[in-house]
Amino acid sequence: MSLMSAFFAVIRRDLILAFRRRAEIANPLFFFVLVVSLFPLGVGANPKLLQIMAPGVIWVSALLAVMLSLDSLFRSDFDDGSLEQLLLSPHPLTILVMAKIIAHWLVTGVPLLVVAPLLAIFLGLPEQALGTLFLTLVLATPVLSLIGSIGVSLTVGLRRGGMIISLLVLPLYVPVLIFASNAVEMAGNGLSVDPQINILIAIFFMSAVLAPLPAAAALKMSVN
Amino acid sequence: MDNIVSQNAVFEVKNIACIRDDRVLFEGLNFKLINHQILLLEGKNGSGKTSLLRIICGFREQDTGELYWCGNIIKESSYYSDMAYVGHLDGIKKELTVLENLKMSLSLSQAGKYSIGAALDKVHLSGYDDTLVQSLSAGQKRRLSLARLLITKNTLWILDEPFTSIDKEGITLVESLMHEHIVAGGMIILTSHHDLNLHELDVQKINLS
Numbered sequence: 152m153s154l155m156s157a158f159f160a161v162i163r164r165d166l167i168l169a170f171r172r173r174a175e176i177a178n179p180l181f182f183f184v185l186v187v188s189l190f191p192l193g194v195g196a197n198p199k200l201l202q203i204m205a206p207g208v209i210w211v212s213a214l215l216a217v218m219l220s221l222d223s224l225f226r227s228d229f230d231d232g233s234l235e236q237l238l239l240s241p242h243p244l245t246i247l248v249m250a251k252i253i254a255h256w257l258v259t260g261v262p263l264l265v266v267a268p269l270l271a272i273f274l275g276l277p278e279q280a281l282g283t284l285f286l287t288l289v290l291a292t293p294v295l296s297l298i299g300s301i302g303v304s305l306t307v308g309l310r311r312g313g314m315i316i317s318l319l320v321l322p323l324y325v326p327v328l329i330f331a332s333n334a335v336e337m338a339g340n341g342l343s344v345d346p347q348i349n350i351l352i353a354i355f356f357m358s359a360v361l362a363p364l365p366a367a368a369a370l371k372m373s374v375n
Numbered sequence: 376m377d378n379i380v381s382q383n384a385v386f387e388v389k390n391i392a393c394i395r396d397d398r399v400l401f402e403g404l405n406f407k408l409i410n411h412q413i414l415l416l417e418g419k420n421g422s423g424k425t426s427l428l429r430i431i432c433g434f435r436e437q438d439t440g441e442l443y444w445c446g447n448i449i450k451e452s453s454y455y456s457d458m459a460y461v462g463h464l465d466g467i468k469k470e471l472t473v474l475e476n477l478k479m480s481l482s483l484s485q486a487g488k489y490s491i492g493a494a495l496d497k498v499h500l501s502g503y504d505d506t507l508v509q510s511l512s513a514g515q516k517r518r519l520s521l522a523r524l525l526i527t528k529n530t531l532w533i534l535d536e537p538f539t540s541i542d543k544e545g546i547t548l549v550e551s552l553m554h555e556h557i558v559a560g561g562m563i564i565l566t567s568h569h570d571l572n573l574h575e576l577d578v579q580k581i582n583l584s
Contacts, residue, residue, distance in 0.1 A: 153485065160482035164471070171470040232464025239432060240483040241456035374434050
């Protein structure tokens with residue numbers, strides 16, 4: 152019971168903090184909207200071309216936007232000593248880390264769920280692909296937060312970890328990118344997307360179970 | 376009060392060493408702490424006081440030796456539900472209010488001797504409940520992080536320079552809190568450059584230089 156209350160307390164605290172540092176949440180979302188809306192300017196306003204590129208553009212931008220926000224996952228906790236207190240809690244760190252990842256997803260992933268379909272319409276993605284786009288985002292944005300947590304917890308002790316995070320995390324993001332954008336593209340052509348969705352579900356469950364463990368272990372090392 | 380502090384608790388350190396960049400900070404260090412005792416770590420700057428405290432907290436791996444809580448290795452004992460640490464970093468979120476910060480500490484641990492209201496009263500912060508921590512002074516923040524010791528269940532306090540940025544009145548206050556904790560059967564391990572005014576208490580001293 153008290154583990155549950157600690158779990159929800161961590162989520163609640165991180166949500167309150169996110170609400171009080173609004174700029175930090177708005178930044179990745181703003182970045183996402185900006186990148187997607189710059190594409191038509193860069194490649195020309197050819198509707199056919201934009202329609203073909205839409206799944207890839209949206210997914211690459213979403214992935215980069217989440218990566219931009221990863222540092223905030225543990226940075227402030229590390230700097231002000233809250234992380235030390237988290238480590239000293241009698242509760243298992245893995246569970247508390249999971250709570251922080253969930254809070255991170257609620258703050259960065261969920262706004263993307265809302266904005267991405269709008270931008271997809273703006274790029275001319277076929278209507279029948281919108282449902283699939285939303286589904287891939289629901290399944291894969293948590294994966295981005297989960298896998299990202301490993302990268303951040305490894306680099307939070309370094310003063311300038313930004314570049315290293317992307318090197319660590321991007322290769323692990325690639326499967327998500329391939330299957331998610333491919334699913335959206337197939338759906339746009341009216342084909343079945345079950346295999347891609349099944350693989351994304353598998354990736355989701357695997358990272359939900361496996362990511363918090365190394366993240367917690369890496370945090371212990373970083374605090375050293 | 377008795378159910379808050381574990382009686383018959385023993386904290387024991389056997390033959391630990393700390394090596395940092397080829398420098399041996401200390402080695403073959405042994406001590407034992409029981410209820411009602413204080414351990415004061417002394418030594419020059421850089422002599423390894425903070426490193427020792429971080430080893431005691433389990434943040435840092437010792438290079439040799441082992442730490443025991445009530446006869447068990449600390450990682451296999453109830454150690455973490457019996458200790459509290461206040462270090463150089465306050466562990467307080469400046470965007471949260473005083474109350475929100477203490478509630479968070481409370482939900483990460485078990486309830487202790489004092490309620491949040493009573494603890495704030497103790498550290499002279501009553502009336503600041505809904506103040507954001509970023510508008511508190513350095514000394515007030517310090518007292519807030521010490522309030523954490525009062526609201527959670529613990530036997531062993533680990534304090535790294537608890538008197539930093541606290542005024543004279545605050546020092547007397549902290550000393551009286553420490554006194555109360557020791558009389559109730561608690562244990563304290565601390566480093567301090569300030570001369571402690573803790574007569575009639577059982578104070579062990581270890582000099583690391």
